[in-house]
Amino acid sequence: MTAELSDVDFGKISRFVHEIYGINLHAGKKELVKARLGKRLRDGNFRSFAEYFRFVKSKKGAAELIRMIDSLSTNLTSFFREETHFHKLRKIIPEMAGSSSRYGRMPGSFRIWCAGCSTGEEAYTLAITLREALNGQNIDPQILATDISTKVLKTAMAGIYQSERVKSISNPLLKKYFQIGQGEWEEYYRVKKELKDIIKFTRFNLMENPNFNNPFDCIFCRNVMIYFDKETQKKLIGRFYNLLKKDGWLFIGHSESLTGMTHRFKYVEPSVYRK
Ligand SMILES: C[S@@+](CC[C@H](N)C(=O)[O-])C[C@H]1O[C@@H](n2cnc3c(N)ncnc32)[C@H](O)[C@@H]1O
Numbered sequence: 001m002t003a004e005l006s007d008v009d010f011g012k013i014s015r016f017v018h019e020i021y022g023i024n025l026h027a028g029k030k031e032l033v034k035a036r037l038g039k040r041l042r043d044g045n046f047r048s049f050a051e052y053f054r055f056v057k058s059k060k061g062a063a064e065l066i067r068m069i070d071s072l073s074t075n076l077t078s079f080f081r082e083e084t085h086f087h088k089l090r091k092i093i094p095e096m097a098g099s100s101s102r103y104g105r106m107p108g109s110f111r112i113w114c115a116g117c118s119t120g121e122e123a124y125t126l127a128i129t130l131r132e133a134l135n136g137q138n139i140d141p142q143i144l145a146t147d148i149s150t151k152v153l154k155t156a157m158a159g160i161y162q163s164e165r166v167k168s169i170s171n172p173l174l175k176k177y178f179q180i181g182q183g184e185w186e187e188y189y190r191v192k193k194e195l196k197d198i199i200k201f202t203r204f205n206l207m208e209n210p211n212f213n214n215p216f217d218c219i220f221c222r223n224v225m226i227y228f229d230k231e232t233q234k235k236l237i238g239r240f241y242n243l244l245k246k247d248g249w250l251f252i253g254h255s256e257s258l259t260g261m262t263h264r265f266k267y268v269e270p271s272v273y274r275k
Contacts, residue, residue, distance in 0.1 A: 002035075002038040003046075003047065003048050005030065005034040005037075005038075005049050006049070007030075009053065010033060012053060013049070013053055014026075016053075017072060018229070020207065021148060021205060021207055022207045022227070022236075023073070024228060024232075025072070033072065036071040036072055037049065037052065039071065040052065040064070040067060040068060040071060044064065066150055069148055070149045070151040070152075073149050073152075074227070075118040075152050076223070077118040077119060079124065079166060079169050081121070081168075081222070082253065082254045082271075085222075085251050085272070086125060086129045088269075089126070089133070090132065090133050092218070093110060093129070093130065093133035094137070096110065096247070097109075097110040097133075097134060097139045097217070108138070109139060109142060110130065110134065110139055110140070110142070110217050111142045111143075111144070111214060111218075112130070112141075112142070112216060112217065113212075113218070113219045113243070114126055114220045115146055115219060115220065115221040115240075116146070116206065116223070116224030117146060117152075117153075119152045119155040120157070120159060121165070122145075122222065123145035123156065123199050124159065124195055126220065127143055127177075127195040128173055128195065131177070131198075142198060142200075144200050144202070144212070144216075145199050145200065145201045146201075146203065146204035147201075148204070149203075153201050153202075156201050157201050159191035159196055160181075160188050160191075161188065161189050161191075162187055162188055163189065166178065177191065177192050177195055178190060178192060206224065209239070210239065212243060215243055215244060215245045216245065217248050217249070218248060218249045219240050219250050221236070221250070221251070222251060222253040222254075222256070222271075223255070223256070225252065226253065230260075230261065234263070237263045237265070238264075241264050241265060241275060244275045245275070246275060247275060248274070248275045249268075249274055250272070250273040250274070251271060251273075252271050253271060254270070254271050257271070
């Protein structure tokens with residue numbers, strides 16, 4: 001039986017999640033919170049949401065806090081999602097990666113931050129696009145792929161996907177960058193080393209101040225900010241601006257926009273901005 005989630009306990013949990021992770025759990029999400037955390041309560045033998053929440057905030061509750069966020073975050077993603085962004089990127093890469101003086105830096109590397117990478121499909125799509133665009137050029141492609149959820153990062157790092165999930169990848173690219181499983185793995189595709197080698201997956205909370213050493217050519221933060229309120233989005237956009245190289249690019253989700261927000265980016269086209 002699922003415990004009752006009172007408005008008071010829901011308020012406490014949603015305020016806490018908002019404060020620490022920026023995720024906006026408005027009143028309409030109460031049933032979702034009840035269902036998803038209800039399972040955590042049953043697994044951990046907690047009698048009420050109040051008891052569960054007290055535990056999560058205690059010193060002993062650190063691991064459960066991560067599990068709580070894992071179960072509250074929405075991780076929907078796919079390979080080549082919102083594909084026009086990858087066509088755009090394909091055009092941008094050779095121009096930016098090859099130039100030195102125009103962008104005030106030495107050529108030699110191309111760095112992308114995939115912020116809110118979920119189960120890895122977006123980061124691997126970026127890696128495919130980079131490999132294809134930089135073919136034969138002496139440039140070191142690097143992708144930093146981050147998410148708050150350890151559960152999705154585990155899947156991302158494994159890089160093994162069921163055939164259903166790779167349907168949006170063209171056959172030539174699938175053959176080139178994936179190994180098809182044998183025997184009991186027949187229905188699975190494994191990302192090849194040449195893609196894995198250029199991606200670093202790591203846990204990072206977008207509410208924290210990043211201390212990444214090198215600036216990025218591009219930041220992809222798509223379908224993540226929709227879960228944050230305007231104030232949190234504005235702070236994040238300001239950080240992205242500072243973390244980009246001169247003339248660097250920001251890609252946000254197709255249904256997201258910076259309209260109505262004070263920011264320093266130049267608008268390029270819907271969901272694409274430039275420093
Ligand atoms: C809907 S998925 C989007 C995945 C991918 N960017 C795409 O567009 O296909 C949103 C991701 O943002 C992550 N996320 C939510 N809040 C976060 C935070 N505060 N810090 C880092 N990642 C967060 C979630 O765990 C989830 O994997």
